[in-house]
Amino acid sequence: MTKQVHLAAHFPGVNNTTVWSDPASGSHIEFDSFVHFAQTAERGLFDFLFLAEGLRLREQNGRIYDLDVVGRPDTFTVLAALAAVTEHLGLAGTINSTFNEPFEVARQFATLDHLSDGRAAWNVVTSWDEFTGQNFRRGGYLPQDQRYVRAKAFLEVATALWDSWERDDIVGDQASGQFVARPDAGAFAHRDTQFDIAGRFPVPRSPQGRPVIFQAGDSDEGREFAAQRADAIFSRHSTLDAGTRFYADVKRRLGRYGRAPSDLLILPAATFVLGDTDAEAAELAHEVRLAQVSGQTAIKFLEQLWNRDLSDHDPDGPLPTVDPLPGENTVAKGRASVRIHRDPRDVANEWRDLAAAKNLTTREVIIEVTGRQAFVGSPTTVAHAINDFVQADASDGFILVPHITPGGLDRFVADVVPVLQELGVYRREYPGSTLRDNLELPLLA
Secondary structure, rough: OOOOEEEEEEOOOOOOOOOOOOOOOOOOHHHHHHHHHHHHHOOOOOOEEEEEEOOOOEOOOOOEEEOOOOOOOHHHHHHHHHHHOOOOEEEEEEEEOOOHHHHHHHHEEEEHHHHHHOOEEEEEEOOOOOHHHHHOOOOOOOOOHHHHHHHHHHHHHHHHHHHHOOOOOOEEEOOEEEEEOOOOOEEOOOOOOEEEEEEEOOOEOOEEEEEEEEEEOOOOHHHHHHHHHHHEEEEOOOHHHHHHHHHHHHHHHHHHHHHOOHHEEEEEEEOOOEEOOHHHHHHHHHHHHHHHHOHHHHHHHHHHHHHOOOOOOOOOOOOOOOOOOOOOOOOOOOHHHHHHHOHHHHHHHHHHHHHHHHOHHOOOOOOOOOOOOEEEOOHHHHHHHHHHHHHHHOOOOEEEOOOOOOHHHHHHHEEEEEEHHOOOOOOOOOOOOOHHHHOOOOOOO
């Protein structure tokens, strides 16, 4: 059976893919940029727009990354405003479960779902950054096992709040406009090791029942959490082999929770570079990667593995001859311990072997090991590659992350989407009014 391709768009900014120095790049905080990006995605019949959360500018050793985009507008404010200038596009926001409270998050998402007529989605994430935690009363960062304990309880509480209203809890005379709530509407109580709250939830049942739930963790705990509670996974697996393994692993977990494979969509993030020809696109892709990894950025990545100050290291010279420092990571606390699962010395030796084999500088090694564009080529080449990926059960579609804001989606929508439609794997109109409709997920009672 031929699968339909799902597409979504990630507004760049809270990532290291954005090339803000490009003359075509615009503001990452002015509303016009968000409007252009969102309306382009809707013109391309994308399922949703995805906003990452930036609770603090990226920094290391007290210095902001040189390629970080300045500007971290509030997610809910932006999405609520976009609800007024779009009609079908889903509005997905990343909101942290480590440094927020369930009542506020549940109320904000329920409100967004009402304002957008059923287009809200929540990407549930945890925080592993100590430097982010310094912005909050709780401070620090939680170990991985504690982060997921809190995240599970957080989502459980939010769900209880949304479910505290039934569809028929509002009664009254529609003609006169007089409506009241039933006496027990909105009542909730939740007590566990994470939260002790009870009261009345003030927002009635939203159009989707509750927002679509996304999850972005890749650990075993994250995969299990997604299989149990999420509607979609925002994954990082953008190669065919890694994608098929991840897809099969997560889908097989669904049965233990009484769920079908179609109940959970897997949508990897994917960057892309388009050209008139494959050769032109490859040349442009190389230029983009050089712009995305400056010398200073290369040193920051290097320090996270080596666990030592390498600010005097020449990024255009060879890799350091000294080995990474063992023990707790002090350069990027809460980061390397999560992101690097193997012995740092083994990884360093692999990098050295790569550098020797290809005669690469430090910066060139970082460009090699920190990824490259998922799809590079002419519009026809890219469309076929995306479809091949989906039909091979390596994903159900992609969340596209362009390197230019706000016009990075323009050519994709104009040139790639029509090819996917000609292949018969992409919609020609939105099938429904809510995000759940468009993602082909069941509408909740």
